Amino acid sequence: MPARDYYETLGVSRDADEAQIKKAYRQLALQYHPDRNSGDKQSEERFKEVNEAYSVLSDPDKRAQYDRFGTVGMTGGGFDPTDLGFGTIFEDLFEGFFGGAGRGQRTRSRARRGEDLQYTLEMSLENAAAGLESRIQVPRFEPCEGCHGSGQEPGTKRKICATCQGRGQVRFSQGFLTVARTCPECGGEGEMNPNPCARCRGEGRQRAERLLKIKIPQGVDDSSQLRLTGEGGAGLNGGPAGDLYVVIRIRPHEFFVRRDADLYCELPLTFPQMALGTEVEAPVLGGKARLKVPPGTQPGEILRLRGKGMPGLHGRGRGDACYQAVLEIPTRLTAKQRELLEAYQHASTDESGPLLASFVERMKKLFG
Numbered sequence: 001m002p003a004r005d006y007y008e009t010l011g012v013s014r015d016a017d018e019a020q021i022k023k024a025y026r027q028l029a030l031q032y033h034p035d036r037n038s039g040d041k042q043s044e045e046r047f048k049e050v051n052e053a054y055s056v057l058s059d060p061d062k063r064a065q066y067d068r069f070g071t072v073g074m075t076g077g078g079f080d081p082t083d084l085g086f087g088t089i090f091e092d093l094f095e096g097f098f099g100g101a102g103r104g105q106r107t108r109s110r111a112r113r114g115e116d117l118q119y120t121l122e123m124s125l126e127n128a129a130a131g132l133e134s135r136i137q138v139p140r141f142e143p144c145e146g147c148h149g150s151g152q153e154p155g156t157k158r159k160i161c162a163t164c165q166g167r168g169q170v171r172f173s174q175g176f177l178t179v180a181r182t183c184p185e186c187g188g189e190g191e192m193n194p195n196p197c198a199r200c201r202g203e204g205r206q207r208a209e210r211l212l213k214i215k216i217p218q219g220v221d222d223s224s225q226l227r228l229t230g231e232g233g234a235g236l237n238g239g240p241a242g243d244l245y246v247v248i249r250i251r252p253h254e255f256f257v258r259r260d261a262d263l264y265c266e267l268p269l270t271f272p273q274m275a276l277g278t279e280v281e282a283p284v285l286g287g288k289a290r291l292k293v294p295p296g297t298q299p300g301e302i303l304r305l306r307g308k309g310m311p312g313l314h315g316r317g318r319g320d321a322c323y324q325a326v327l328e329i330p331t332r333l334t335a336k337q338r339e340l341l342e343a344y345q346h347a348s349t350d351e352s353g354p355l356l357a358s359f360v361e362r363m364k365k366l367f368g
């Protein structure tokens with residue numbers, strides 16, 4: 001059996017927008033809904049197909065994936081729901097049937113919490129150390145200006161649902177059984193919004209771009225989340241707003257890698273610098289500082305500038321800037337350098353540090 005084409009199933013073109021897909025789905029779901037075609041296996045099958053197609057095409061990610069990897073080569077013959085004059089009639093029927101949000105008497109009043117939103121804020125390590133006040137622009141739903149979020153046309157009232165008399169449930173008999181079911185008219189709310197706000201169609205909210213001022217505390221780490229309670233999407237029908245999560249992304253630093261409150265940097269040094277000791281310029285956050293390299297510094301040794309790391313969260317102390325000594329051996333020597341190094345080697349034949357002494361000792365023990 002060839003793989004089914006979801007666009008064909010819903011009868012929409014490949015470039016159909018969200019609204020067209022939704023409309024086509026509503027029409028077909030209504031047509032093939034099991035409640036209307038009791039016992040008809042073919043309708044049931046179609047209903048499943050339609051739902052499957054809609055679940056993919058209504059999800060932008062899934063749809064993109066399907067477009068890339070799914071079947072292609074539509075055979076046409078689909079119909080464009082927007083061409084057909086009865087779209088609105090079906091929509092009305094559909095709303096009565098499933099209790100979806102719509103117009104007039106059929107509008108539900110169910111209050112729902114708004115969406116939680118996520119905003120990614122990128123910043124430098126310097127900003128993360130200093131703390132930051134920033135303005136971010138967040139696209140979100142805000143309470144409708146027309147009805148202040150109630151979803152009702154100003155001056156109108158909600159009324160008790162006529163179908164369930166405000167109980168939110170309807171009872172019906174099936175043989176010996178009496179079954180209670182959520183009222184399809186009001187969705188269990190027990191009340192209706194007969195005059196939905198014209199501006200927001202009763203949803204109580206509208207799309208907006210909101211400029212928010214946020215304060216990032218000192219010492220935030222990569223992937224930290226700040227929760228701004230109630231700054232997410234506005235609720236539906238007067239429900240509470242969701243939360244906004246600001247996720248911190250710290251850009252990689254030119255020199256430093258962070259480990260908790262400490263900052264690490266590799267510091268290349270020459271053999272004479274490490275042997276004799278010196279003072280070098282080293283990077284610190286927002287500038288540079290003098291760093292003492294003591295005589296006899298070993299490769300890999302960590303030199304610290306105390307308190308030059310990241311501030312601890314909640315204002316507790318400050319980490320260190322840590323510099324790991326990396327010995328850089330010259331790969332090319334001038335004649336003069338070679339001469340001096342040979343002289344140095346000659347002068348140090350009988351000397352050995354603790355590492356070499358221990359190595360020679362162990363070799364002697366094992367091999368005699």
Ligand SMILES: [Zn+2]
Binds near residue numbers: 144
């Ligand atoms: Zn409104």
Ligand SMILES: [Zn+2]
Binds near residue numbers: 189
């Ligand atoms: Zn009801």
